[in-house]
Each structure stands twice: as structure tokens, then as C-alpha cells.
Amino acid sequence: MFESETVELFGQRQVQVHRAGQGPTIVWLHGPHGVRKHDPVIAELAKHHTVIAPVAPGFNNVDELDEMRDVHDLALHYDDLFEALRLDGISLIGHSFGGMIAAEVAAHVPKRVARLVLISPFGLWRDDHPVTDLFARPYATIDRILWKTGEPSDVMADPANFPNDPVEKAVAITQAMTSVAKFIWPIPDKGLRRRLPRVTAKTLVVFGAEDAFVPSIYADEFASVIPGARKAVIADAAHMVPYEKTFEVVRLIEQQFGEKVRAA
Amino acid sequence: MKFHWFHLMPYPYLPDDFKQRYRSVWVDPPAAELYDPVKGHQVYNDYLDQLEFAEQAGFDGICVNEHHQNGYGLMPSPNLMAAALARRTSRAKLVILGNSVALYDPPTRVAEEMAMIDVISGGRLVAGFPVGTPMDTAYCYGANPATLREKYREGVELIVRAWKERRPFAFNGKYTQLRYVNPWPTPIQTPRPPVWVPGGGSIETWEWCINNDFLYAYLTYFGYLAGTAVIDGYWETVERLGAELNPYRVGFLQFVGVAENDAEAEKLYAGPAQYFYTHCFHLNPGYVGPPGYASIATIRKGVRSQVRDSAAQVQGKLMSWKEILDRGCVVAGSPATVVDRFNDMADRMKVGHVLLLLHFGNMSHETTLYNTTRFAREVMPKLRHRFNEWEDKWWPRDTLAHIRKPASPAVAAE
Numbered sequence: 044m045f046e047s048e049t050v051e052l053f054g055q056r057q058v059q060v061h062r063a064g065q066g067p068t069i070v071w072l073h074g075p076h077g078v079r080k081h082d083p084v085i086a087e088l089a090k091h092h093t094v095i096a097p098v099a100p101g102f103n104n105v106d107e108l109d110e111m112r113d114v115h116d117l118a119l120h121y122d123d124l125f126e127a128l129r130l131d132g133i134s135l136i137g138h139s140f141g142g143m144i145a146a147e148v149a150a151h152v153p154k155r156v157a158r159l160v161l162i163s164p165f166g167l168w169r170d171d172h173p174v175t176d177l178f179a180r181p182y183a184t185i186d187r188i189l190w191k192t193g194e195p196s197d198v199m200a201d202p203a204n205f206p207n208d209p210v211e212k213a214v215a216i217t218q219a220m221t222s223v224a225k226f227i228w229p230i231p232d233k234g235l236r237r238r239l240p241r242v243t244a245k246t247l248v249v250f251g252a253e254d255a256f257v258p259s260i261y262a263d264e265f266a267s268v269i270p271g272a273r274k275a276v277i278a279d280a281a282h283m284v285p286y287e288k289t290f291e292v293v294r295l296i297e298q299q300f301g302e303k304v305r306a307a
Numbered sequence: 308m309k310f311h312w313f314h315l316m317p318y319p320y321l322p323d324d325f326k327q328r329y330r331s332v333w334v335d336p337p338a339a340e341l342y343d344p345v346k347g348h349q350v351y352n353d354y355l356d357q358l359e360f361a362e363q364a365g366f367d368g369i370c371v372n373e374h375h376q377n378g379y380g381l382m383p384s385p386n387l388m389a390a391a392l393a394r395r396t397s398r399a400k401l402v403i404l405g406n407s408v409a410l411y412d413p414p415t416r417v418a419e420e421m422a423m424i425d426v427i428s429g430g431r432l433v434a435g436f437p438v439g440t441p442m443d444t445a446y447c448y449g450a451n452p453a454t455l456r457e458k459y460r461e462g463v464e465l466i467v468r469a470w471k472e473r474r475p476f477a478f479n480g481k482y483t484q485l486r487y488v489n490p491w492p493t494p495i496q497t498p499r500p501p502v503w504v505p506g507g508g509s510i511e512t513w514e515w516c517i518n519n520d521f522l523y524a525y526l527t528y529f530g531y532l533a534g535t536a537v538i539d540g541y542w543e544t545v546e547r548l549g550a551e552l553n554p555y556r557v558g559f560l561q562f563v564g565v566a567e568n569d570a571e572a573e574k575l576y577a578g579p580a581q582y583f584y585t586h587c588f589h590l591n592p593g594y595v596g597p598p599g600y601a602s603i604a605t606i607r608k609g610v611r612s613q614v615r616d617s618a619a620q621v622q623g624k625l626m627s628w629k630e631i632l633d634r635g636c637v638v639a640g641s642p643a644t645v646v647d648r649f650n651d652m653a654d655r656m657k658v659g660h661v662l663l664l665l666h667f668g669n670m671s672h673e674t675t676l677y678n679t680t681r682f683a684r685e686v687m688p689k690l691r692h693r694f695n696e697w698e699d700k701w702w703p704r705d706t707l708a709h710i711r712k713p714a715s716p717a718v719a720a721e
Contacts, residue, residue: 105453105599105603112481178597179446179591179594180592181592181596184593213606214607217599217603217606220598220599221452221453221599223598224453225451225454228445228449228451229446229449229451230449
């Protein structure tokens with residue numbers, strides 16, 4: 044499904060970048076599951092777009108996190124990557140952890156991002172509606188929180204997504220979870236609220252109405268702090284809303300990116 | 308062999324249905340609901356009496372440790388306990404096992420407090436530096452598990468250097484920046500007190516201890532039979548690095564109950580042991596493996612965390628006394644039985660420093676003193692000669708010959 048390349052950045056950073064489809068370019072920043080071999084959302088988007096999906100630091104090798112100390116380093120890392128890929132004024136989508144990164148990039152370097160879709164992002168905090176502590180439960184049980192049905196979809200659960208060797212599978216999961224945890228421990232609030240008013244991208248915030256990880260009230264939080272942002276809350280879906288309601292979410296993305304993208 | 312009397316300081320009044328009503332003994336058991344500070348007054352003072360009694364009974368070291376938000380470990384600050392003991396004891400070494408360095412900002416606070424205890428006690432401090440359990444560090448203190456180990460090692464490096472340097476220095480670390488490192492007081496022991504590192508079974512920890520000449524202590528609650536595999540891994544690492552196979556470079560923890568015979572052992576110790584394993588070790592499995600806490604190398608080597616394994620072993624089950632004994636969790640019985648088991652442990656593990664839990668669970672004060680006395684009189688003398696041929700390089704060597712004892716206030720005023 045993908046073509047993959049390794050992009051070299053200064054500081055001996057290497058970024059694996061997946062590419063799929065034809066058409067106007069959009070960038071997809073993945074959530075805690077990484078980029079699965081048969082990602083149904085990317086597949087749907089790739090029907091009309093060139094989808095560029097970089098792998099987040101640490102997911103392939105936790106050592107990449109050593110000098111990526113905080114969300115500022117993380118945001119600048121993506122800005123470096125987009126510069127290397129000659130992507131400017133981009134259409135950027137992020138899901139979950141990727142949503143937080145997308146929001147940070149758009150806030151740190153507003154000119155880099157022209158259109159933005161944040162799907163179930165975290166990065167804000169309300170005491171009265173705390174984000175669930177995903178790290179206070181065994182990994183094997185987090186699907187109960189992330190999916191409306193409590194179970195992953197068949198495509199996402201496909202064993203082909205994981206290494207055959209059980210130890211390597213554990214390593215892959217640990218690297219992904221470590222990478223997410225590093226930037227949000229112990230509470231996913233690292234000052235994003237102070238930065239979001241900087242965002243100039245045309246922004247849409249999408250949540251699943253029944254998200255048990257990041258409650259959908261955070262759709263209002265993000266939309267109220269990002270200038271001019273709109274929100275869409277999709278019924279009968281949870282944190283994995285792009286995989287639970289792929290058709291609806293892709294339609295929202297295409298509407299958000301609009302004719303300009305289609306024509307470009 | 309050296310013998311150290313180790314207290315966990317459990318809260319002994321958890322309700323019978325604790326396990327049904329609460330998900331964890333650690334991190335989030337509601338303190339205001341479960342802990343009675345008036346009872347706690349008696350508990351702390353009994354426990355300190357027991358540690359002081361251990362010195363009289365002839366134990367080499369008395370040990371305290373650090374846990375947070377924990378129903379079986381009431382020492383968020385072991386240094387406070389060691390300070391209290393420093394004044395009331397004069398011979399036993401004070402083994403603080405230890406301070407979770409990454410939780411102190413700046414870590415020179417630990418260098419200062421430990422040096423105070425070393426000076427007050429006349430050079431009797433053993434400085435323990437655990438990385439800290441996931442519960443204590445990542446969950447109770449909000450430490451980032453991805454950076455915890457690196458921060459911990461940088462902190463230990465800073466503390467040891469602060470003790471050794473002859474001049475103030477600047478420290479520009481990744482986690483700590485200090486323009487002027489110059490802690491007062493300096494410890495009596497030069498160049499530094501012995502450093503002990505309690506840890507699980509990670510290869511990096513073993514290598515780090517060996518390369519820095521730190522003692523490695525394996526603190527499992529599941530006894531020497533289950534612990535042998537880990538200690539074997541440690542000795543393989545010692546050999547691989549070409550270090551001395553000296554038994555005194557390693558410590559091991561063991562629950563013990565000494566009695567007249569097996570029947571009396573069961574009568575005295577089965578209840579407290581079950582209280583420990585069912586109440587005190589009732590852990591939310593979600594708290595034992597935060598991502599990043601175990602290194603990828605450790606995961607690849609298949610070395611699992613002690614806490615995770617232990618929790619998996621006992622979650623949801625009440626172990627019978629027989630099972631507790633068969634697994635070797637508790638070594639119990641007549642003095643002759645206990646001596647046999649300890650000789651077996653010494654043969655298998657070559658461990659020079661034994662940390663003894665002679666109080667565990669909700670054991671009464673009287674039973675604790677009885678257990679302590681019998682171990683000291685009838686077990687310890689028969690094992691003392693083990694490893695005599697080795698020099699213990701991980702033990703205080705600069706302890707003052709004359710320890711000034713506290714004067715009564717009236718005398719002090721004269």
C-alpha cells in the first residue's frame with residue numbers, strides 16, 4: 044500500500060516517511076498505534092490525495108527520544124521534517140497523539156500549516172473532565188477504553204500489523220507507548236492552551252461522542268481556544284473515531300480541505 | 308555473612324475485605340479512609356523500638372527504605388527514620404535502602420541529608436540508591452518513566468561526586484543544573500559511604516553497579532528459591548566484566564520466621580505472612596509497567612520486572628502457609644531448619660549481605676521481638692563464618708571508634 048523512504052535530518056535524525064495515493068498532498072500524523080500496514084483511513088484518503096505519513100520519533104527506536112526532551116523539541120522536529128520535504132502551507136491531519144503533535148506544530152510554526160484537522164487530540168486538561176490515565180492499566184486492556192465496542196476493528200487487530208516474534212511485538216508496543224508517554228506524562232497538559240491562539244490554520248476538531256479516553260467535551264476546549272476553529276462530534280464512536288467511522292471522518296476532512304485542495 | 312534487620316513498616320490495620328473494596332495497596336488506597344494516625348503513633352514507635360532492639364540483638368545493620376502512598380510501606384522519608392535511629396543506636400550500621408534519587412530536585416538534597424546522618428551516627432551510613440518502583444516514581448511522584456533511569460543515574464553521579472570533590476564545582480547536567488555544588492556537611496566516610504543499589508533484574512543495572520563498585524541488592528518478596536535465577540544473572544555479569552566474585556558485593560532479602568518447631572512457626576507466622584501477601588501485595592496490575600520504565604534491552608533479554616512477576620504470581624489468590632513455605636517466600640521453622648535453609652541459600656547464591664524481614668505483615672510487637680531474638684541467638688551464630696575468607700569492601704570502614712551518645716537534657720545543660 045505504501046512507498047516508504049527514510050528522510051535524513053541534521054543531528055543524525057532519521058524519519059521513516061510513508062507515502063500513498065495520488066493527488067493534492069495531505070499529511071497524516073498517526074496516533075498511538077503507529078502506521079499500520081493496512082491503515083483503512085490512509086487508504087481512503089489516498090483515493091484522492093497523496094498522503095504523507097511520517098512515523099513519530101521513538102516508535103521505531105526509543106533511542107530517538109533521547110534528545111527530544113519536550114513538546115517544543117517535538118514540534119521543531121516536525122518543522123524540520125516538513126522543511127526537508129519542502130512542504131509549506133500544508134493540509135495537516137493528526138489523530139490522538141498525532142493530533143497533539145499537529146496542534147503543537149500549528150502553534151509553534153503557524154505559517155507551516157494552512158489547514159488543520161485534529162481528530163481526538165489530547166494536550167489540554169480540565170480538572171472536572173480528566174483525560175483517562177491510559178498508562179494505569181495493562182496494555183492488553185486499553186482497547187476497552189479506545190474503542191466504542193471495546194474491541195479493535197478487524198483491520199487494526201490483524202496480526203500482520205505486528206512482528207511475529209512475541210518479544211519483538213512487545214518491543215514495538217513498548218516503543219510506541221513510551222514515545223507517547225514521554226510527551227504527556229503524568230498529565231497531558233504541557234502548555235498547549237497558551238500556544239493555541241497562535242494557530243492561523245483553518246481548523247476543524249473532530250471527536251467521537253463516546254470517547255472514554257479524551258472526553259468529547261475537549262472538542263469545545265480546542266475549538267474555543269483555536270481562532271475560528273469549528274468542531275464536529277460524531278455519534279456512536281469513541282477515541283478511534285477515524286477507524287470506527289472512516290467514511291464520515293474522511294468526508295469531513297475532504298470538506299475541510301475543500302476545493303482548493305482538489306484543484307491544486 | 309552479615310545480617311541486617313530490615314523493616315518495611317506496613318500499616319497493620321487494613322480491613323479484612325481490603326482486597327474486595329480497593330484495587331491497590333499502593334498509589335491510590337484512600338489514606339483518609341484507611342489510615343488512622345492515632346494508631347499510627349503506636350505503630351511507628353513500635354517499629355522504631357524493633358529496629359533499636361535489633362542492634363542490641365547483634366544485627367550488623369538496621370535497614371529502612373522509601374515508599375510512597377503505600378499501605379505496606381510507611382516510610383516516605385527513610386532519612387527521617389534513620390535520623391531517629393542515629394541518636395538511639397551506637398553500633399549497628401544504618402542502611403538506608405534507600406533514596407529514589409530521581410525524585411529529589413536537586414539531588415544534592417540527598418547528599419546533604421545522608422551526610423548529616425553519617426556525621427550524626429559517627430560514620431555508620433550505608434547509602435542506598437534505588438531507581439524506585441514504578442508505583443513510587445511514575446505514579447506517586449509523577450516522574451516520567453521514559454527519562455527516570457537516566458535522571459536517576461545522573462543524580463547518583465552528582466551525589467557521589469559531591470561527596471568526593473575537594474572544591475565547589477558547577478554541574479551542567481541534562482536534568483540538574485547547579486552553579487555551585489558544595490554540600491555541607493561532608494560525610495565522615497571517605498571518599499564516600501558505601502553505595503548499595505537495590506534493583507530488579509536488569510542487565511544495565513548490574514553492569515552499572517559493577518563498574519561503579521556499588522553493591523547490588525535484589526529485593527524480592529518471593530524468597531531465595533525464586534531469586535536464584537536473578538542472582539545467577541548478576542554473577543554471570545560480574546564474571547563477564549572480570550570483576551571479583553566477592554559475595555559481599557551482593558545483598559538479598561528474605562522473610563524469616565524462627566520458632567520452636569514447624570507447628571509453632573505456622574501458629575506465629577502464617578497469619579502475618581498471609582496478611583502481607585494478600586493485603587499488602589494487592590496491586591493494581593496497571594501500575595507495575597509504565598512504558599519506558601524497563602529498557603528495550605531488558606525486554607529483549609526477557610528479564611521481567613520483579614514487581615510485575617510478583618504481582619502476577621499473587622494477584623487474586625490467597626496462598627496457603629504450605630504454599631508460602633514451598634515457594635520459599637518465607638523461610639520458617641525451628642532454628643535448625645532455618646540454618647539449613649540459609650546454608651542452602653549461601654551455597655546457591657553466594658550472597659554476603661542478607662536483609663531479613665523478621666517483621667512482616669501485621670506481626671505483633673511481641674512476636675517480632677521473639678523472632679528477632681531467636682534468629683540472633685540460634686541462627687546467626689551458626690552462619691557467621693560463611694564467606695569469612697572474603698573482605699567486605701561494601702561496608703562502612705571509617706566508623707568512629709568512639710560514638711558520642713545522647714546526653715539527657717539535664718546533663719547537657721550543666
